[in-house]
Amino acid sequence: MYALAIHGGAGALPRVPFTAAREHAYRQGLMQALDAGQRLLERGGCALDAVEAAVAALEDDPLFNAARGAVLTADGTVELDAAIMDGTGLRAGAVALIRHVRNPVRLARRLLEDGAHVFLVGEGAERFAEQAGFSLVANDYFITPDRQRQFEALQQRRQRVGAAAAPAAIALEEPPLGTVGAVARDQAGGLAAATSTGGTAGKHAGRVGDSPVIGAGTYADNQTCAVSTTGHGEWFLRTVQAFDIAARLRYGGCSLATAVSEAIGRLVALGAAGGLIAVDQHGEIAMGHNTPAMFRASVRAGEAASVHLR
């Protein structure tokens, strides 16, 4: 029994009219990514390959805030974070502040396979990428006209309200909708999780959110579950959110559905906005969010795929 769930971020829907055409495009992007992972699982592939394929598809899709189509920092550049974890052997790879690698999740995977370090950041990570044979792309590759316009609007607002007060205000007003992630259970019982993001629009250069942090945004352990989160990264770092779900199973003995629902309740109490997707060792899928929207899709062996935006 395989199972796969993906997300394309939690937050508020864009203030600009969310047209039927745009909604269709998002649904299509999610279905294509789901399909990329499902094809592998169906023919007996491992969960790790499936989450990498699904996340890479979402990274390439300019609609989502990961790799191509990522939001811009306060400096007008793109800085990308990603992580991947294999529940078999607790292997993990994570990268942050990536500016020139087309698919950060594939770099994270390469790091996982390499085994020497779990977490590589910035120029050191890109030097590792070059040595590992990745071809680097210009930072412009990631920047879409939509994100350029969003950046210019943020700049103008920043000038109006004053530079000092702006970053926090902007981070709150712009929901982090668009982070992408995937969790999977393969036919052999292996679990894996992956997450990739451009972070929050107008973020301070050097800011790292929860997505690439093992335990916060991404976690997988065959004995419990695989989790990928999306939302206010700062809060998910503080609550160590992905591992918190696994710990509720491991030490609290509760079901995945209960763990996710109680965790979302706690996030509400803390004032933290976001959502998460999870799959457990039995192939049960649980997804929760406390935001107006969370883009997500899921499928299990022998069942029809489903896509939801709200």
Added chain:
Amino acid sequence: MYALAIHGGAGALPRVPFTAAREHAYRQGLMQALDAGQRLLERGGCALDAVEAAVAALEDDPLFNAARGAVLTADGTVELDAAIMDGTGLRAGAVALIRHVRNPVRLARRLLEDGAHVFLVGEGAERFAEQAGFSLVANDYFITPDRQRQFEALQQRRQRVGAAAAPAAIALEEPPLGTVGAVARDQAGGLAAATSTGGTAGKHAGRVGDSPVIGAGTYADNQTCAVSTTGHGEWFLRTVQAFDIAARLRYGGCSLATAVSEAIGRLVALGAAGGLIAVDQHGEIAMGHNTPAMFRASVRAGEAASVHLR
């Protein structure tokens, strides 16, 4: 009832003769740092101030692998990581790949107080430091003659065994002894934790270990405990070690002593070397390690301070 515990790293004692004079110097360094934190707790200061003061003292002491006296990367530079967390309100600040801030733990504290971002890395973090009024120092400030000699010895070994195979081998041979950390409970019941490190000797530029990762190397929550870890950072990232202790209390309902002893047992089973210090909401202190040595000291209100190296 206040309680304070600090560590100066877990690993193997140096292969060079660990003389009585050198042992005395380590004991003295630990006692001075403990004293810096204790003085604050005794007069009603908060746990957050105490762990910052204790860790800053260890950062300034060239004997320890944090700030001044840190190990060198494969490039021959110093890259520093630190985190601090306040169990009251789950506030946190973390910095990594710092090259020019004298006390990384104080920069992490500043980030915690600022509140906008939890985790800032590299040049972006140092720009934040400058804007926050920190005066930057040259990277040379951190490099001691001992560490320069260690670096040159590693370089020679690397040339002998070949550049490609060397990094992993070196990371394993050189124990990460010298990371520093502190956990405290103040008289009002507040808990806090802080950790600071130069990482592993000969690490790849851009490598971030567990120390600055909230949940892995550093965690505090007034409802459970405060934890600081030291050891093979890659493993502690995968096991989300600091939060794992808190989760054993929160969801498993076990005592701090049991949580620490079971966690150390699991690390042994995984082949992960290291140790950790923890204090719970009642002021109980638990420390554990599976390495030949862990430099540590602790004190509780009305009790005598104790220092242990092995």
